[in-house]
Amino acid sequence: xxxxxxxxxxxxxxxxxxxxxxxxxxxxxxxxxxxxxxxxxxxxxxxxxxxxxxxxxxxxxxxxxxxxxxxxxxxxxxxxxxxxxxxxxxxxxxxxxxxxxxxxxxxxxxxxxxxxxxxxxxxxxxxxxxxxxxxxxxxxxxxxxxxxxxxxxxxxxxxxxxxxxxxxxxxxxxxxxxxxxxxxxxxxxxxxxxxxxxxxxxxxxxxxxxxxxxxxxxxxxxxxxxxxxxxxxxxxxxxxxxxxxxxxxxxxxxxxxxxxxxxxxxxxxxxxxxxx
Amino acid sequence: xxxxxxxxxxxxxxxxxxxxxxxxxxxxxxxxxxxxxxxxxxxxxxxxxxxxxxxxxxxxxxxxxxxxxxxxxxxxxxxxxxxxxxxxxxxxxxxxxxxxxxxxxxxxxxxxxxxxxxxxxxxxxxx
Numbered sequence: 001x002x003x004x005x006x007x008x009x010x011x012x013x014x015x016x017x018x019x020x021x022x023x024x025x026x027x028x029x030x031x032x033x034x035x036x037x038x039x040x041x042x043x044x045x046x047x048x049x050x051x052x053x054x055x056x057x058x059x060x061x062x063x064x065x066x067x068x069x070x071x072x073x074x075x076x077x078x079x080x081x082x083x084x085x086x087x088x089x090x091x092x093x094x095x096x097x098x099x100x101x102x103x104x105x106x107x108x109x110x111x112x113x114x115x116x117x118x119x120x121x122x123x124x125x126x127x128x129x130x131x132x133x134x135x136x137x138x139x140x141x142x143x144x145x146x147x148x149x150x151x152x153x154x155x156x157x158x159x160x161x162x163x164x165x166x167x168x169x170x171x172x173x174x175x176x177x178x179x180x181x182x183x184x185x186x187x188x189x190x191x192x193x194x195x196x197x198x199x200x201x202x203x204x205x206x207x208x209x210x211x212x213x214x215x216x217x218x219x220x221x222x223x224x225x226x227x228x229x230x231x232x233x234x235x236x237x238x239x240x241x242x243x244x245x246x247x248x249x250x251x252x253x254x255x256x257x258x259x260x261x262x263x264x265x266x267x268x269x270x271x272x273x274x275x276x
Numbered sequence: 277x278x279x280x281x282x283x284x285x286x287x288x289x290x291x292x293x294x295x296x297x298x299x300x301x302x303x304x305x306x307x308x309x310x311x312x313x314x315x316x317x318x319x320x321x322x323x324x325x326x327x328x329x330x331x332x333x334x335x336x337x338x339x340x341x342x343x344x345x346x347x348x349x350x351x352x353x354x355x356x357x358x359x360x361x362x363x364x365x366x367x368x369x370x371x372x373x374x375x376x377x378x379x380x381x382x383x384x385x386x387x388x389x390x391x392x393x394x395x396x397x398x399x400x401x402x403x
Binding site: 002003004005007008039042049052053055056057059060061063064066068070071074075077078081082085134135136206207209210211213214215217218219220221222223224225226227228229231232235236 | 282283285286287289290291293294296297300301304305307308311317318319320321322324326327328329330331333336352355356358359362363365366367369370373384385388389391392395396399400
């Protein structure tokens, strides 16, 4: 039987690694809790509410530094919250066995996604489509590494919204932020610069998590004893991880990430197959 | 982002988020410590009375606040309040944003934030 202290320490480590690898706390926490025999739905629901803390905590500083594109965030949130409510409703009703396989599939996609890219990117001059122009999806921020003001315009707002609906669905269903997926949609479809993309994704994750959590609240899947130490552990862990992030080389972080994800995939598949 | 007026909104949003998260984490920490002192252990119990569950989030939160106002400061009531506070934090930043866009007479973004607000409120109210 695990107690709150154990959960607090584990999620502290998960939050730390999540911030360090960019994987986010949820994708690590849920499989680890499942390995400790916490029922998968309880782990997902508690993770969902915990993500509000980590997302909001770090979003606060990025919003102040004005890197986050708050307008784009508001537009894209319409899609993620709708997806999250549908996703969380599915999870509340389906047999737990499927969740292990969905989770493993999701981790596998991040495995290939992150091992493939993660390069600082400043899109070339983008030609905006009509919807993106109408929504005013553009902006600028001061890039400290480049020491210049970076201006950008977004495009493909319609397709981007659809991508975010899928991101929200995965987030609500699996109790995660789905940050890696959101960042891909931002950069590949909407053509956001990398820094804007990751901070805007982080901003959206909080409200998406609330949408998912509202369903788990109604289903009675949020247990106080599990969610409380997780909220404390991941928030403190993410804070520490964010501080240390700049001191690591990108490559060592990536290898660490790939190793962790691989272990988690095997573990989730094993659970799914052996579940009675 | 380029709009200088939106700077005010950015500041308000960041305050809402940071205050909500810090307050909630402190309440959770206090609750866990309180639980340890009153029970002698901090085992995780998966029974309905230790879950957040309700069909109306706002009524549930109202009851939780009322309990605290009546002096019922038990570790569980503190933990519950902390988690509810965490949930309401991103909600409040949407409310603040909708208010901001209304004051700015920015119809486009007022309706976008209003849509988010209605969906969230609906999901928190009725299940």
